[in-house]
Amino acid sequence: MTELREVVVCSPLRTPVGRMGGVLAPASALELATTVLRALLDRTGLDPAVVDGVIGAQGYPTMEAPAFGRVAALDAGFPETTTGYQLDRRCGSGLQAVANAAMEVQTGIADVVIALGAESMSNAPLYTVEGRRGIPGGGLMLHDALARGRATVGGSRFPTPEGNVGAAEVLRAEYGIPREVQDALALRSHRRAVSAQESGAFDAELVPVEVSGRRGSVTVDRDEHPRADTSLEALAALRPLLQRADAAATVTAGNSSGQNDAAAACIVTTPERAAELGLTPMLRLRSWAVAGNDPLHFGVAPVPAANLALRRAGIRFDDLDVIELNEAFAVQVLACLADWGLDAEDPRLNPRGSGISIGHPIGATGIRMLATLAHELPALDGELALETMCIGGGQALAAVFERAA
Template sequence: MTRRAVVVDVVRSPFTKGKDTGALVGVHPVDLLAGVLAALQERTGIDPGRIDDVIAGCVLPVGEQSGNVARHAVLAAGWPEEVPATTIDRKCGSAQQALQFAAQAVVAGEQDAVIAAGVDMMSTVPMKANRLGRDELGPRLRGRYADGMVRQGISAELIAARWSIGREECDAWSVRSHRRAAAAEEAGDLTAQIQPVIRPDGTVVDRDEGIRAESSMETLARLKPAFRDEAMAERYPEIGWVVTAGSSSQVSDGAAAALVVAEDVAERWGLRPRAAVVRGAVVGVDPVLMLHGVIPATERVLTRTGLAIDDIDVAEVNEAFAPVVLAWLKETGADPERVNVHGGAIAFGHPVGASGGRLLATLLDALEGRHGRYGLLTMCESGGMANATVLERLS
């Protein structure tokens, strides 16, 4: 009999600004992740000695996040030394990939209980810090793509051009993200998923820092294109330069963790699962256009489940940039009112290794609030990849 993997609960830290003025500056990444692990243990009541593995995403595993941050966090949380842990990197989809790896191990019968987690403190370890000023691609890869690789912002512009997405559409989606996130915060819809963090100075951080309820089309219209580059403009004359800082995800600090167990084990241990992991998928796409992988990833996971897009009651599509979600909507025909219903990374921020956990938490809360059955989580990733996961609400 095939076992089902179920998500018992998911906990995250507040997501705060990933710069030296951010609310979590001064908190060590190991302690941040250890805090959500401990909170998850307390909420679920699981004996940490029963956990077979901890898988944590981290996209920037250098400096304070080096040396297997997942293992360090397990020990910092006070869990038994016998609990192993590993750190993985599938770029922005790392925490979601941790969820899929955890589910696969449980379904295969290899393990009974696995933590799927993620952390990145981009104030402490900024983007590109792990490259140490070196060429991370190498001559053979550069030779394959003779026209050259591009930054993600340029990929977002290429997506906007290919799917005929204009500046006004991007700005409108950004305003929507902030306003929906602000409404969810005001209504208390985010409270349960957030574990407050105590800074070294005793200050308690219990709210996301990037949400701007006052966001407006007028304010965003004053922003200049964030990625305009004359060399890129010459190479790609079709680009309209519609992406700004306002329609891009925010650089952030944060951590998240979910408990994944076998359904029969949950029953035996007295755990009440919130959702079942139905199926997952991961795809590779053109690494220049890069961020459109959410489209074929969604198609693949729906095919594997036998579901149609209209069967999905709530979808979380990571808002790396507004054109990513807008292109996904055009291709899938999904109802926008079922997508990112509590806002997205444009408002909450995007601590890259942990974002999959935040999307999972928001998805489960929205599914339960709407009494929906199926939820979809999909995430674009640098290098031309994307994950998609379908979950079924159980509680």
């Protein structure tokens, strides 16, 4: 086999992140995806005919856009020669799309691939599996894809009846993490995200979205989820989600990630092809790794995944300038940090906020994080970054990136 080619990431972009039922709710995941793909072409001047394929990550698809990457590419104006497909590794889907694109480029299967992630959790489907052979006597049962996916993600052998929240409470009990410490991390996340918004730090990575509503078209150019008005007192007043079942429960809507809408995309290619196309690489992929564990402990799966990715890159935590650890729950971030021996106030950790403040649009999150860290590294005069996230069902994904310019 020939030697693997070097891979670079160019022009990572993202839409603003909308709240559940918020300003982006009228837009489907496909509409968000086509918006970010068109912006990627416009800002880079890339000829869509040179793109070999689009890998579309999405956690809550419907058959309105099957093989999501292909349909999004066609709707965005790419030629019919552009291939595409869809993948789902839950919370890690976006970063997995980048990894898959990298493998295609590294092996010479493709030269230019776009990794795309999109989610409209506001429009996640209600579905039935009971109507194909006639309607049962009691009528059809409609499942909420959001809730159902969290309850079934461990399969029949590893049930998660209380979903990811229940698994987060398992870590709270085992690691002895107090509610106050979780809320403090959540507040810090919001303050960092709001500060980034106010300073314009997100501007270069953002793509405005035009949304049609009853009162006409509205341009959305700002993340909706960060809360400038939150406080420790406000967070402490929120009721734990599982309080009725567990009097010691601590996980609330305030110290958990949001349910959100967004899309993000980036170009994956070789340095040589980037130069030919007039693209400016922002990151080099140094290594990546995936790990699996007990679904009830999925929140600490980033520990083995990140450890392996760092080992493959030949570096340690001390060598990193940015650590982007998605905040699915404050308690799982704190559990990971405890295992790594890192301080929760480490300035390298999510310098501009993460899932609790910015939001967690499942399929888009991995590339949203990538877009943010690509701009954080030069702003902080850093060279190396780790991106990692836990994945519902007992998995985690991690990647080490090096600043390319």
